[in-house]
Amino acid sequence: MSVEDDMTATDAAAAAADTRGAARIGSEPITIAVIFGITVLLILSSRFISPAFGGWSQTETILFLSSFLVFCSFGQGLVILVRGLDLSIASMITLGGVLTTTWLAGSNDGIWYVIPAILAVSAAIGSISGIGVTVLRIPPFIMTLAMGIIVYSLCLGYTQGTPRGYPAPALADLMRAHVLGVPAPVLLLAVFVAIAVVLQSWTTFGRRLYAVGNNPVAAHVSGLSTRRLTIGAYAISAMCAGFTGIALAAYANGATLRMGDDYLLPSIAAVVVGGSSILGGKGNFLGTVGGAILLTTLGTILAALGIEQGWKTIIEGAVILVALIILRESVYEAIRVWMGRTSAG
Template sequence: MNPFYSVTDKQDTRQAQRLNSTTIAVLTIYGLVVLMIFGSRLVSPSLGGISQLMNVLYLSSFLVICAFGQGLVILVRGLDLSVASMITLGGVLSTTFMQGTNEGLYFIIPGILLISALVGVISGLGVTHLSIPPFIMTMAMGLIVYSVCLGFTEGTPRGFPAPMLNAFMQNKVLGVALPILLMLVFILIFTILQSYSAFGRKLNAVGNNPDAANIAGIAVKRMTISAYAISAACSALAGVLLAAYANGATLRMGDDYLLPSIAAVVVGGSSILGGRGSFLGTVGGALLLTTLSSMLSALGVGQGWKTILEGIVILVALIMLREQIFTGLQSMLKKPN
């Protein structure tokens, strides 16, 4: 018997089991979302309908966008704590540059994303070349960006988004809001990017074992920096859309998205230690968190109790989605009667 074949076979088996566990976790998350939405009608007749579903999809679009970038950073064993500041930066720059007109719109948005990506590159360089822990580097960059926004606006962001962006956030096609359609396109494109492209496979390899990835010829530092750049750009894009949704920017507009962006990734089945992640799972986590927040707000739950209940639900979801549970269930199902 060839010993190398035995080792390879065991590795393939473990990989298949991990894939099955990830798939089950993703399906479980979406099942919880459906159960929560339609089960909420038992709590209040005004909940559980199509209108609530559309509202959840609309509100979750902002979180989905910034959570994608956070998920890539977590995938390569990092953590991006500058999300809130980058959302604020995107919102402040969009209202400042647009000044309530459509002039130059198609140049302003790419410019904002480029500026934000450069901030992410600086974070990535600090992590990879200076060996600064990711949470410290990104927290420091977040403080710097927020301080720049504070000084630039003198405490009060001015200007308004372009009318075209306002119209985009309000208009519908066949009864479906355009931001929801944008989110669906975003999910399709970036699911392919993360799970089925060479770029996504390299990120997974870096997260699984950076040393092995380096030996295999993968530019580990470059891939890590790209994850931070994409995360910063995604957060800024969410800020641009939030400013258009609220018809203005504030300095604290990103505060409600930092922890949820991390929670959505982890609840969606990704490993906080890196090397395993699914964007579809992250989307499910974002939908779950948004659904829960929407339900509690509709029921008039105070902010304190709302935060407590959200924390409990996240904790329960994480316990339910532990890989050991799925492995145990698979073992039980395989046992002969």
């Protein structure tokens, strides 16, 4: 081998090593960074709309409003992770709000067992959806849609068309409280996100969900109970939706039969924009959080501009499509190659 050939081989090996080093930067960190970066730019640029925008006060408001979407998107993300879809979220949010106002009836008495009872009822309903998907082999789309219709009909009959009552004063006070100058709901959001990230990414349960989503057959052959894991994901999704209903009822000081409608499609959009694969097996909850905050920020700005609902929906859909195009795996691969060439140069 000539000296020139030896140098070429050495350079190729070095370039390959650099490319492998760049590849260590996975798509998930890039997705999260891009989403939060876009969100920050949107918030800062909103100052051109109004001098009152673009500051910490608006940021607090956005975080507060996005918390409801983050709560329900976590469960939706787990279901999507195992190759499912939960279309019952809107009805489960309504159920959580209706039970909060009717069971508590404006009193703090029993709040410590009523709230867990509502979450337990929600989880039980979610488990039924999971059983239908895994045992009866009903497609997730059909099963959760049917459960959503059933739950909504039960809420309609239970309230006779008009939800009555009020949440416990303690819940309403919590939504208005501040701790060290920070709204209590924002701190609640931070705690929820921390717990959710640990559950999805750092626990055995979370890692097994990824395994089921990547390859259900291989997961089953390796000894994992794919049915139980899938049912667990649906149960958590319904419980998160019920929790969202509780929070919304406390915030609005009441419940309505359509209170969950605005969160069904955005919960799916937040998960997908956050980098999760709709085919399952891939996703990071921090990306979902970024997606939820991004969608909330966009909605807030469009509302401030006074854009009609039809155009608002079109713009939101366009932004989601653009985000999905930008955050494709091919784009990440191009970035990795560019980083490898830069390092080699």
